[in-house]
Amino acid sequence: MEENKxxxxxxxxxxxxxxxxxxxxxxxxxxLTKGSNATPTNINNLIMQNGYIIILATGMxxxxxxxxxxxxxxxxxxxxxxxxxxxxVEQGWAVPLAWLVAxxxxxxxxxxxxxxxxxxxxxxxxxTLATMLMGRGLTYTLLKSLTVGPLPQNYAFIGTxxxxxxxxxxxxxxxxxxxxxxxxxVSIGLxxxxxxxxxxxxxxxxxxxxxxxxxxxxxxxxxxxxxxxxRLGQYNGIPIQLIVLGVIVxxxxxxxxxxxxxxxxxxxxxxxKAARLSGINTKKVFFWxxxxxxxxxxIAGIVLSARQGGANPKMGDGIEMDAIASCxxxxxxxxxxxxxxxxxxxxxxxxxxxxxxxxxxxxxxxxQKVVKGAVLLGAVVLDVTTKKKxx
Amino acid sequence: MSEIILEMSHIxxxxxxxxxxxxxxxxxxxxEIHALCGENGAGKSTLMNVLxxxxxxxxxxGDIIYKGExxxxxxxxxxxxxxxxxxxxxxxxxxxxxxxENVFMGNERTxxxxxxxxxxxxxxxxEALAHVGLENENLNAPVNTLGVGxxxxxxxxxxxxxxxxLLILDEPTAALNDEESQQLLDIMLDLKKKGVTCIIISHxxxxxxxxxxxITIIRDGxxxxxxxxxxxEWSEDxxxxxxxxxxxxNRYPVRDNCPIGEVVxxxxxxxxxxxxxxxMQILKDINIKVRAGEVVGLAGLMGxxxxxxxxxxxxxxxxxxxxGEVYMHGKQISTKTVKDAIDNKIxxxxxxxxxxxxxxxxxxxxxxxxxxxxxxxxxxxxxxxxKENLDxxxxxxxxxxxxxxxxxxxxxxxxxxxxxxxxxxxxMTQPDVLILDEPTxxxxxxxxxxxxxxxNDMARxxxxxxxxxxxxxxxxxxxxxxxxxxxxxxxxxxxxxELSQESIMKCIMDSNGKxxxx
Numbered sequence: 014m015e016e017n018k019x020x021x022x023x024x025x026x027x028x029x030x031x032x033x034x035x036x037x038x039x040x041x042x043x044x045l046t047k048g049s050n051a052t053p054t055n056i057n058n059l060i061m062q063n064g065y066i067i068i069l070a071t072g073m074x075x076x077x078x079x080x081x082x083x084x085x086x087x088x089x090x091x092x093x094x095x096x097x098x099x100x101x102v103e104q105g106w107a108v109p110l111a112w113l114v115a116x117x118x119x120x121x122x123x124x125x126x127x128x129x130x131x132x133x134x135x136x137x138x139x140x141t142l143a144t145m146l147m148g149r150g151l152t153y154t155l156l157k158s159l160t161v162g163p164l165p166q167n168y169a170f171i172g173t174x175x176x177x178x179x180x181x182x183x184x185x186x187x188x189x190x191x192x193x194x195x196x197x198x199v200s201i202g203l204x205x206x207x208x209x210x211x212x213x214x215x216x217x218x219x220x221x222x223x224x225x226x227x228x229x230x231x232x233x234x235x236x237x238x239x240x241x242x243x244r245l246g247q248y249n250g251i252p253i254q255l256i257v258l259g260v261i262v263x264x265x266x267x268x269x270x271x272x273x274x275x276x277x278x279x280x281x282x283x284x285x286k287a288a289r290l291s292g293i294n295t296k297k298v299f300f301w302x303x304x305x306x307x308x309x310x311x312i313a314g315i316v317l318s319a320r321q322g323g324a325n326p327k328m329g330d331g332i333e334m335d336a337i338a339s340c341x342x343x344x345x346x347x348x349x350x351x352x353x354x355x356x357x358x359x360x361x362x363x364x365x366x367x368x369x370x371x372x373x374x375x376x377x378x379x380x381q382k383v384v385k386g387a388v389l390l391g392a393v394v395l396d397v398t399t400k401k402k403x404x
Numbered sequence: 405m406s407e408i409i410l411e412m413s414h415i416x417x418x419x420x421x422x423x424x425x426x427x428x429x430x431x432x433x434x435x436e437i438h439a440l441c442g443e444n445g446a447g448k449s450t451l452m453n454v455l456x457x458x459x460x461x462x463x464x465x466g467d468i469i470y471k472g473e474x475x476x477x478x479x480x481x482x483x484x485x486x487x488x489x490x491x492x493x494x495x496x497x498x499x500x501x502x503x504x505e506n507v508f509m510g511n512e513r514t515x516x517x518x519x520x521x522x523x524x525x526x527x528x529x530x531e532a533l534a535h536v537g538l539e540n541e542n543l544n545a546p547v548n549t550l551g552v553g554x555x556x557x558x559x560x561x562x563x564x565x566x567x568x569x570l571l572i573l574d575e576p577t578a579a580l581n582d583e584e585s586q587q588l589l590d591i592m593l594d595l596k597k598k599g600v601t602c603i604i605i606s607h608x609x610x611x612x613x614x615x616x617x618x619i620t621i622i623r624d625g626x627x628x629x630x631x632x633x634x635x636x637e638w639s640e641d642x643x644x645x646x647x648x649x650x651x652x653x654n655r656y657p658v659r660d661n662c663p664i665g666e667v668v669x670x671x672x673x674x675x676x677x678x679x680x681x682x683x684m685q686i687l688k689d690i691n692i693k694v695r696a697g698e699v700v701g702l703a704g705l706m707g708x709x710x711x712x713x714x715x716x717x718x719x720x721x722x723x724x725x726x727x728g729e730v731y732m733h734g735k736q737i738s739t740k741t742v743k744d745a746i747d748n749k750i751x752x753x754x755x756x757x758x759x760x761x762x763x764x765x766x767x768x769x770x771x772x773x774x775x776x777x778x779x780x781x782x783x784x785x786x787x788x789x790x791k792e793n794l795d796x797x798x799x800x801x802x803x804x805x806x807x808x809x810x811x812x813x814x815x816x817x818x819x820x821x822x823x824x825x826x827x828x829x830x831x832m833t834q835p836d837v838l839i840l841d842e843p844t845x846x847x848x849x850x851x852x853x854x855x856x857x858x859x860n861d862m863a864r865x866x867x868x869x870x871x872x873x874x875x876x877x878x879x880x881x882x883x884x885x886x887x888x889x890x891x892x893x894x895x896x897x898x899x900x901x902e903l904s905q906e907s908i909m910k911c912i913m914d915s916n917g918k919x920x921x922x
Contacts, residue, residue, distance in 0.1 A: 022809075217793065220809065272785045273778055280774055283763035290721060290752070290760050291775040291829070292742040350765050 024226040031343055031359045031392070036237070038363060042370030050370050053186075053248035056241065061173070061320060063365035064254040065090070065313040065329075067358050069336035070343070071265045072309035074357040075302045077340040078269075078282040080349025081130075081137035083303060086310040086336060088148025089122050090329035093311030095152045098161040098324035101168055108168045115311045122148060123307020131299035141303075145333070153326045162323020171253055172319030178250035192246030199238050207231060254316060261309070266354045278302065283350030338385070339364055342392040363388070409434040409601050410455075410570060415466035417454055424450045425464070426625045432570070437592060437602045439616035441609070441643055443875065447625040448605045449493075452572050456490040457483040470570075487569035491559045493578060499548035503538075504529040506547045507562050532565040533558075535598075536591050553584030560591065571595065572603045577611060578707050589615050607705045609640045610916060621646040644909050656881030657853065659860040664884065665696035667734075668868035669750070669837045674728030676716040686712050686723055688893040694837065694868040699859060701879035701886030702872045703908050709892040710872045711755055714839045718752040719745045732836065746775060751830035755842035755872070757819075761826040764815035768807055769796040771814050771825050776832040799828040803858050820851025827858055838862060841872045856882055876905045890915045 042050045049055065069086050076083045093115035100111040126144050129135040180187040207227065214221045221227075245251060269275040281288040281295050289295050318324045343360030345352025367388060371381045410432040417425040425447045432438045440448045454464050457477030468475045470486060477483045480490075497506050507529040515521040526543050533539045536557040541550070547558060556576055563571055573592075577585040585608070592602055592615055606612055612619060621628040621643065628646050631638065670693040678684040687709050694700045702710045715722035717730065719742030730737055732748050739745040745752070754760035762771050773781050773792050781792045796810040805824045807817060814825055823843065830838060840859070844852040859882060863869055873879050879886050880903045888896045888911040895915035898907055 213790070217790070217797075219793065271787055271789070273782045273787060274785060276770070276774075276777055276787060279766065280763055280770075283765050284759070286760050287763055288774070290718070290742060290754060292719070292746045292778075293774075294741075294743070346765075350763065 021223045022220045024222050024230060029230065030395075031356060031363065032233075032237075034392075035359055035363050035366060036233075038366050038370070042366065042373070046370065046373045050366075050373055051244070053244045053246075055369065055373075056244040057248045057252065059362075059365055059369055060245075060252055060255050060258070062369065063361060064172075064258055064320075065317040066332060066335050066339065066365065067258055067361045068261055068309055068313040068316065069332065070339035070357040070361040071261055071354055072306040073333075073336040074265075074340050074343075074345060074352055074354055075269070075278060076137070076306055077337070077345045077347075077357075078278050078349055078352055079299060079302055080282050080285075080347075082141070082333075082337050083126070083137065083306045084141040084333050085122065085126060085144030085148055086306060086313075087329040087331060087333045088145045088152065089119050089307055089310035090314035090317060090332065091152040091324070091326060092122070092148045092155070093119050093314035094318035094324040094328055095155050095161065095326070097168075097315055098164060098318050099155065101164060102161050102323075108165070111168075112315055115315055116308055119307040119309070119311025119314070120304060121307070122310075123304035126307065127300040127303035130303055131296040137303070149326075149330075152328075156324065156326045158326055160323050160325040162321075164319065164322050169319045169322055171257065172316050172321070174253040175249050176251040176253065176256070183247075186247050188243070189246035189250040191250055192242045195251060196239050196242035199242075200235055203231060203234065203238075254320070257312075257316060261312070262354060262358055269354050274298075274301075279350055281349075335364055336361075338389045342389055344396060346396075347393075360392075363392075406436075407434045408432070409471060411467075411469040412451070412455060413467050413469070415451065415454055415464060415468075417450055417459060417464040424625050425454070428466075428622065428625070428627045430620055430627065431630070432601060432603060433618070435596060435599055435601055436617040437596055437604060437615050439612040439619045440603060440605045440622060441612065441619055441647055442622035443647055446622045446647075448622055449574060450625075451622070452490055452574060452603070452605065455483065456480055456488060456572065458490075484566055487567060488572070489563040489566055489568045489570070490572040491556075491563060491574065491576065493575040495552075495555055495559060497547050497555055497558060500546050502544045503533070503541055503547055503550075503558060504543040506558055507532050507565050509562065511562075511566055528565060529561075532561040535564045535595065536561045537587075551584075553580045553587065556580060556584075556588060557591065560588075560595075564595075568600060570601045570603070572605075574605045575607065575706075576604065577606060577608060585611065608916070609643050609913070612643070613638065613640055619643060623647060640913060644906065655853065655877075657857050657860055659699070659863060662697050662860070662864045664698045665866065667693050668696050668732065669694050670731040671717065672729045672731070674713065674717065675726070676712065676723035677725045679723050682724060686892050687716065690728070690889070690892075690894055692870075692887055692894070694870055696836075696866045696868055697863050698885065699863050699869045699871060699883050701883035701903075702870060702889055703876060703879045703886050704874075704889040704895070705912060706874055708889045708912075710889050711841055712892075713889070714752055714841055714870075714872060715754075717745075718742065718750060718839065746779070746833055746835075749834070749836040750839070751775075751833055751835035751837065752839045753826050753830055753841060753843060755845060757822055757826050761829075762814050762822060765813060767811045767813050768800065768805065768817075768825055769793060769810040772796045772799060772810075772828045772832060775829055776834070779833065795832065796828075799831065803828055803831075804854055818847075818851070820847035820854075823847055823851065823855060824858075827855065831862070835867065837868045837870070839870045839872070842874065843871065844873075844875075844878065876908050879908070880904065888912060888915075 039050070073083060073086065096118055097111040097115035100106040100114060101108055122144055126140050129140045130137045176191060179190040181190060211221055269278065277288070277293045277298050280291065280293060281298050285295055314329065317328060339360035340352060340357045341347065341360070342363050343352065343356030343358070345356060364385065367385060368381060371384060408431055412428065412430040415425050415428040416423065428447065428451055430451065440451070442448050453459050455468060457480045460478045461476035470488065475486065498509060501509070504526050508525055513521045513524040513528060529543055530539050533541065538554065538557055538561065547555060550558070576588055580588060589611055592604070595602065604612070604616065617633050619631045631642070672691055674687055674690040675685065676687045678686050690713055692700070704710050712722050716726050717739060720726050720740055721742065730739055737748045739748065739750065758764060763774070769792055773796065777787065781788050793810065800807070800810055803824045805821050805828070807821060814822055817825070843855050859869060859871070871879065871882055883903065884900050886898050886903055887894050888898065888908055890912045896911035
C-alpha cells in the first residue's frame with residue numbers, strides 16, 4: 014500500500030535548544046572577556062575543571078529519570094577519594110588497587126541506598142539525605158579533618174595527564190596532530206551516522222528531517238567540534254580526563270537509548286504503575302539506578318582527587334546540587350521519564366562555562382551563585398512553558 | 405402537591421462534541437428522597453456535577469431553578485452557600501486529620517481571622533455528628549481509624565455542618581456492607597423527617613425501592629421518565645425496564661468463522677483480600693474457564709470485583725492473601741509476578757488506560773513494545789529498534805491507530821486511539837488469553853466498533869478472550885458466554901441464548917445480600 018504522507022519532518026529544535034544556549038553563553042563571555050575565555054588554556058581548563066561534574070550528571074540523570082534525585086553523591090565523591098588517597102599515600106598501595114577499593118565503596122553506598130529506596134519504599138530524598146550526612150561524617154573521621162597528599166604521578170595523571178602528542182609549529186605556537194586526527198574521526202563518524210540514518214529511513218519509509226535543517230545542524234556541530242579540538246591541540250593535546258568522560262558518556266548514552274534496561278528506566282519514570290503492569294520489575298530498576306550512581310560518584314571522586322593532587326574532607330561539598338541542576342538545565346523533567354545523557358552533559362557544560370566566564374569577568378563567587386540559580390530556573394521555566402504550548 | 409425545591413430544565417452538556425446530557429429535566433420536591441437511576445455512563449454523575457458547580461455555569465445549556473431563583477453556580481462554593489452539598493462516591497476525607505477537623509474541612513470554625521476555634525469546632529462537630537448517630541465517637545481520633553461505613557457517615561455530618569438543604573449522595577452504599585448500608589439508609593430517612601431534601605444515585609435498586617419517594621430514570625443522557633411512589637408502578641422490575649429498555653441496533657460486528665476450541669485457561673477457587681484491610685475478603689472462590697476462539701464476558705456492577713479479579717490474577721497486582729489455581733492448557737502455572745503472567749501468555753488491558761496502561765509522555769512505538777520488549781524486541785539487552793519500528797507500523801495499520809506517525813506521543817491521541825495502542829501493546833506479547841477490562845470505556849462509537857472488530861479478529865486467531873464491561877449491552881453484543889459477578893462471587897453463568905440485560909440484572913438482584921456478610 015502506497016502512503017501519501019509527507020516524507021520530511023522538521024528538526025526537533027527543543028532537543029538542540031540547550032546546545033544553542035551553550036554557544037550563546039560562550040559567545041557572550043567571549044565578548045565580555047575580550048576573547049580570553051576561548052584561549053587554548055581556558056578551553057583545556059573547562060574540561061579539566063568540569064570533568065567530575067559531567068560524570069556525576071550522567072549518573073544523576075538516571076535518578077532524575079526515575080523521578081527522584083540522589084543527594085548523597087557529594088559525600089560519596091569525598092569518601093571514595095579519601096580512601097583511595099589514604100591507601101596510596103599512607104599505606105603505599107598500588108594505585109589501581111586503591112581505585113578498586115574506592116569504587117567498591119561507591120558500590121556499597123549505592124547498594125545501601127538502593128536497598129532502602131527500592132525494597133523498603135523509603136523516599137529517595139530521605140535515604141540519600143542520610144547517605145549524604147553519613148558519608149561526609151565518615152570522610153572527616155577517616156581523614157581526621159586533614160588533607161591527604163600529594164598524590165603520586167601515576168595517580169594524578171587521570172586528572173591532569175595528556176595523551177602523547179605529535180606537535181607541529183603553527184603560527185606562534187604548536188598544534189597537536191592527534192587532536193586533528195580525532196577531530197577528523199569525529200567528523201567522519203558524524204557524517205556516516207547521518208547518512209546511515211537517512212538510508213534506513215528511506216528503506217523503511219520513515220520520515221527524514223528536512224535536508225537543509227540537517228545540513229545546518231551538522232555544520233554547527235562540526236564547527237564546535239573543530240574549534241574545540243584545535244584549541245586543545247594548541248594547548249597540550251587530549252586530556253586523559255576527556256577520554257574517561259568520552260567513554261562514560263558514550264556507554265550511558267548507549268544504555269539509555271538502546272538497551273532494555275534504559276527503556277525500563279524511562280518507562281518507570283513516565284508511569285511507574287503502567288510499567289509494573291507491563292512486567293517491569295520497578296524495584297529492581299530503582300535499586301540498580303542508585304547502585305550505579307554510587308559507582309559513578311566514586312569514579313568522579315578519583316578524577317577530582319587526581320586533579321587536586323590530594324583528598325580533603327570538604328571535597329565535593331554541595332556538588333550534588335550542580336549535578337542535579339545540570340540534568341534539569343539539560344531538559345530532564347523533575348517528574349521523571351524525560352531527559353537524555355547528552356542533555357545532562359550539555360547542562361553541566363552550561364554550568365561550567367558560566368562559572369568559568371563569570372570568574373574571568375571578576376564576578377564574586379557569591380553573585381555567581383545568584384546567576385546560576387537564575388539560569389537553572391530560567392531553563393526549566395522555558396522547558397515547561399514550551400511544553401504547555403505544544404500539548 | 406408540595407413545593408418544588410429544585411428544577412433543572414433542558415440541561416445539555418457536551419464533552420468535545422459528544423453529548424453526555426441531552427435536554428435533561430429533573431424536578432425535585434421539597435423534603436423528598438429523589439433517586440436517579442440509570443446505567444453506568446447514562447449521565448447521572450454529570451448531571452449532579454452540573455448542579456453542584458463542578459462544571460461551571462456557561463459550560464452547559466439549560467437552567468437550574470433552586471428555591472424559586474435561577475442559579476448560576478461558578479464554583480462548588482457557590483452551590484454550597486445555597487445549601488446544596490454533594491457527597492461523591494470517593495470519600496473526600498483527609499485520613500490523618502481528626503474527626504472534628506474533617507467535619508469542618510474547608511469550612512473551618514474560626515475566632516479571629518484564620519485562627520481555629522477548637523472549642524467551637526469540637527462542640528459543633530458533636531452536633532453535626534449527632535445527626536448521623538456518631539456523637540459518641542472520639543472527636544480527636546484520626547478519621548482513618550474508622551471503618552468505611554462510619555467514614556461515609558462522617559461525610560454526611562460534614563454536609564450537615566454546612567447547613568445543607570439539598571443533599572446529593574453519589575453511590576453512598578457502594579463500598580458498604582448490608583448492615584452499614586441499612587444504617588445509612590435509616591439516617592437518610594431520619595434527615596428527611598428533619599426537612600432535608602436528598603438526591604440519591606444508586607445501583608442498588610432494592611435500596612431505592614425502599615427509601616425513595618420518586619425516581620427519575622436517565623438513559624443515554626436523556627430523561628426517560630419520573631416514577632412516583634404510590635402513583636406509578638413501584639418495583640425493581642419496573643425500574644430495570646426503564647433503565648435498559650432500548651432497542652438493540654447494529655453496533656456489534658458479527659463474529660463468523662470462529663470455531664470455539666479447547667479450554668485454554670481455567671481459574672479455580674480464586675480468592676483474595678483487600679490490600680489494606682486484611683480481613684475484608686474481596687473475591688470468594690471464583691471459578692471460570694475460557695476456550696480458544698471464545699469471548700467470555702464478566703458482567704456486573706462497578707465495584708463487584710471484576711477488575712480486582714483480573715488484577716489479582718495478573719501478577720498478583722491487587723490484594724493480598726491470594727489463593728486459587730490457574731491452569732493454562734491443562735497445566736498449572738503461577739502468575740505471582742506480571743512477568744510470570746506474560747511469560748505464560750496472559751495479557752491484561754486495564755480499565756484505566758491513562759494510569760495503568762500507557763506512558764503518556766512516550767510515543768506510540770515505545771508504548772506498543774513496552775510489554776513485549778524483552779521477549780520479542782531485544783537481542784540480549786540491546787533493543788532491536790528496526791524490528792520495533794516495523795512491527796509498530798504494522799500494528800498501527802492493522803488496528804487503525806489514527807496518528808501522524810508511530811513517533812507521536814500517546815498523550816496527544818484521542819481516547820479511542822489510546823485504547824488501540826494499549827490493545828496493540830498486549831497483542832505484541834503474543835498472548836493466548838487476553839483479559840480486556842472495560843475496553844471501550846469513554847471512547848466514541850466508531851472507535852468502539854473498531855475495537856470490537858479487533859476482538860473478533862483475535863478470537864478468530866484462536867485467542868481466548870475475557871471482556872470485563874459494565875455496559876450490559878456490550879457483554880451481550882460481544883460475548884459467547886458470560887459470568888455475572890456480584891459482591892466478589894460468581895452470581896451466575898449465562899449462555900449466549902440466555903444473555904439479556906434483564907437476565908444479568910436478575911442474577912445480580914438475586915444474589916444481592918445472599919453472601920455471608922461478615
